Amino acid sequence: MDWVVLGAEELLGGEARKLKASIEETGFPLPAFKPYVYRVLLEQKSVNKETLAAMLAKLRIKGLTSKVGPNESVEPFPAEVAFEGRFLTSPGKKPYGIPYEGTLLQASLRPLLKKAGFSRLPSLPVVLLPDLLATFEPSDRRYHLRMNVLGFPALISIPGIVLAPAKPREYYLLKQSGMDPAGLNRAFKGLFIDHGDPRLPRVVAGLAFQALAYARTGNAFCDDAGCSLYNAHWHHELISLYGPDEAKNTGLSRGIPLCPAHSRMAKDWKVTP
Amino acid sequence: MAQKGRLFAPVGEKEITRAIVNSFAKQFVEYVESDCIIVGAGPSGLMAGRDLARQGLKTLIVERNNYLGGGFWIGGYLLNKVTFRAPGEKVLDEIGVPYEKAQEGLFVADGPHACSKLIASACDAGVKFANMTLFDDVVLRDNSVQGVVVNWTPVRALPREITCVDPIALETKIVVDATGHDALVVKMLESKGLLKVPGHGSMWVEASEDLVVEHTGEVYPGLFVCGMSVTTTYGIPRMGPTFSGMLLSGKRVAETILESLRNKVGC
Ligand SMILES: [Zn+2]
Numbered sequence: 090m091d092w093v094v095l096g097a098e099e100l101l102g103g104e105a106r107k108l109k110a111s112i113e114e115t116g117f118p119l120p121a122f123k124p125y126v127y128r129v130l131l132e133q134k135s136v137n138k139e140t141l142a143a144m145l146a147k148l149r150i151k152g153l154t155s156k157v158g159p160n161e162s163v164e165p166f167p168a169e170v171a172f173e174g175r176f177l178t179s180p181g182k183k184p185y186g187i188p189y190e191g192t193l194l195q196a197s198l199r200p201l202l203k204k205a206g207f208s209r210l211p212s213l214p215v216v217l218l219p220d221l222l223a224t225f226e227p228s229d230r231r232y233h234l235r236m237n238v239l240g241f242p243a244l245i246s247i248p249g250i251v252l253a254p255a256k257p258r259e260y261y262l263l264k265q266s267g268m269d270p271a272g273l274n275r276a277f278k279g280l281f282i283d284h285g286d287p288r289l290p291r292v293v294a295g296l297a298f299q300a301l302a303y304a305r306t307g308n309a310f311c312d313d314a315g316c317s318l319y320n321a322h323w324h325h326e327l328i329s330l331y332g333p334d335e336a337k338n339t340g341l342s343r344g345i346p347l348c349p350a351h352s353r354m355a356k357d358w359k360v361t362p
Numbered sequence: 363m364a365q366k367g368r369l370f371a372p373v374g375e376k377e378i379t380r381a382i383v384n385s386f387a388k389q390f391v392e393y394v395e396s397d398c399i400i401v402g403a404g405p406s407g408l409m410a411g412r413d414l415a416r417q418g419l420k421t422l423i424v425e426r427n428n429y430l431g432g433g434f435w436i437g438g439y440l441l442n443k444v445t446f447r448a449p450g451e452k453v454l455d456e457i458g459v460p461y462e463k464a465q466e467g468l469f470v471a472d473g474p475h476a477c478s479k480l481i482a483s484a485c486d487a488g489v490k491f492a493n494m495t496l497f498d499d500v501v502l503r504d505n506s507v508q509g510v511v512v513n514w515t516p517v518r519a520l521p522r523e524i525t526c527v528d529p530i531a532l533e534t535k536i537v538v539d540a541t542g543h544d545a546l547v548v549k550m551l552e553s554k555g556l557l558k559v560p561g562h563g564s565m566w567v568e569a570s571e572d573l574v575v576e577h578t579g580e581v582y583p584g585l586f587v588c589g590m591s592v593t594t595t596y597g598i599p600r601m602g603p604t605f606s607g608m609l610l611s612g613k614r615v616a617e618t619i620l621e622s623l624r625n626k627v628g629c
Contacts, residue, residue, distance in 0.1 A: 152560055155560070166595075184571075184573045186599050268439075271445075271468065
């Protein structure tokens with residue numbers, strides 16, 4: 090199975106090479122790298138700009154508990170459609186903070202990507218996004234932010250890596266007491282993966298690998314907290330996986346952390362393309 | 363002119379009353395019709411008013427409190443220092459507020475200094491104010507907002523049996539909702555079924571303050587939103603004291619209004 094990562098250059102900038110290096114050091118075949126997903130869809134004429142902008146504006150989640158249904162006709166405001174339209178080909182400049190319905194976005198992208206030449210199998214598109222993604226959790230009837238959505242295509246939210254996993258409890262207590270976000274982020278520096286963090290490309294590599302493992306085996310998660318397939322819910326779990334910081338990490342492998350079983354699995358994949 | 367032995371001119375009470383009423387009435391009559399009415403005199407409303415008046419627009423700001431400035435007098439935790447992320451300091455330069463650099467990209471100023479300078483700057487530009495004035499309703503004509511209905515703020519505090527004080531209407535070309543998280547004007551249109559505003563469920567995520575500026579603009583024909591009312595209107599996550607965002611949103615709405623008026627007259 091081959092795989093394609095879309096948007097690494099636009100969303101990680103110069104750090105995109107770290108993503109490549111990370112995958113390479115794991116010994117797994119490098120994916121093909123393509124531009125940002127909406128750029129590709131527009132260039133391939135899978136969809137026009139207006140339709141794409143309206144589609145995204147409709148997928149905004151506006152309430153924590155108000156479920157966005159697939160058939161719900163929420164007419165977006167012109168300003169929302171215009172906002173999406175302005176950033177379709179410049180994801181690096183798009184301000185984050187609006188969560189989008191992850192499952193519906195994936196379902197909307199599926200036929201567009203197929204039309205653009207991405208077959209369902211054996212090729213897996215891994216789409217990097219500047220947007221927050223959230224999915225509805227029936228158990229507590231509310232939306233939860235996600236770092237990624239598995240399936241075809243696999244979606245990875247870059248700001249979701251910063252905002253979806255839980256930070257230390259004290260962070261939220263201080264935030265509730267009214268401490269300003271900038272001061273708070275300075276006080277907790279190093280205890281969570283922040284925007285522009287040097288570890289971020291490796292986390293992306295791990296999530297991309299997770300997407301690939303799911304596509305190949307149907308199993309996404311691993312119980313081993315030292316494996317990138319572990320379903321991390323806390324920043325401290327991500328940090329124990331990807332290292333306390335870049336400097337301390339130089340002696341170690343900068344590949345994707347894998348448990349012995351998944352390491353063997355990855356090697357098997359390598360010899361049977 | 364002061365008489366010998368007296369510090370102040372000998373003006374009687376009746377002359378003082380006449381001066382107040384005449385001056386107020388003259389302005390009021392003049393502003394029964396204007397180019398732009400901004401509801402809310404917080405930082406975004408003041409900034410918008412200043413920029414519009416500087417371009418020659420007849421601009422009135424309606425404010426329910428006696429004092430102007432909204433939350434701009436104090437920053438987080440009731441401390442009277444206000445912070446600005448770059449490029450917000452450029453606006454401070456523009457209105458003459460001194461500030462210090464706290465770190466790269468972050469500036470801090472005295473709340474009272476920043477707020478009073480912004481108010482003065484709006485006044486100097488020619489903005490007029492109707493303070494102690496409540497926004498009560500919108501004037502709708504030809505599917506567009508063409509004015510506001512207002513009343514005195516104290517009317518709401520009166521006992522029910524004597525609140526039969528009817529409001530009055532002010533006509534204008536453009537209304538700006540700068541009422542903060544309340545988004546009172548937008549909510550008024552929602553209550554009439556003219557638009558749909560999301561609930562308050564999305565306070566749960568950190569967001570870039572650029573979002574407020576990027577969504578500033580026209581939301582219904584004749585109605586523009588700026589400042590924190592943008593977050594309520596579009597369901598953007600609420601954010602803390604983001605004064606750069608407020609000032610830039612005020613500037614953005616002024617630019618958008620000027621552009622839309624230019625398009626309307628076709629020049
Ligand atoms: Zn594993």
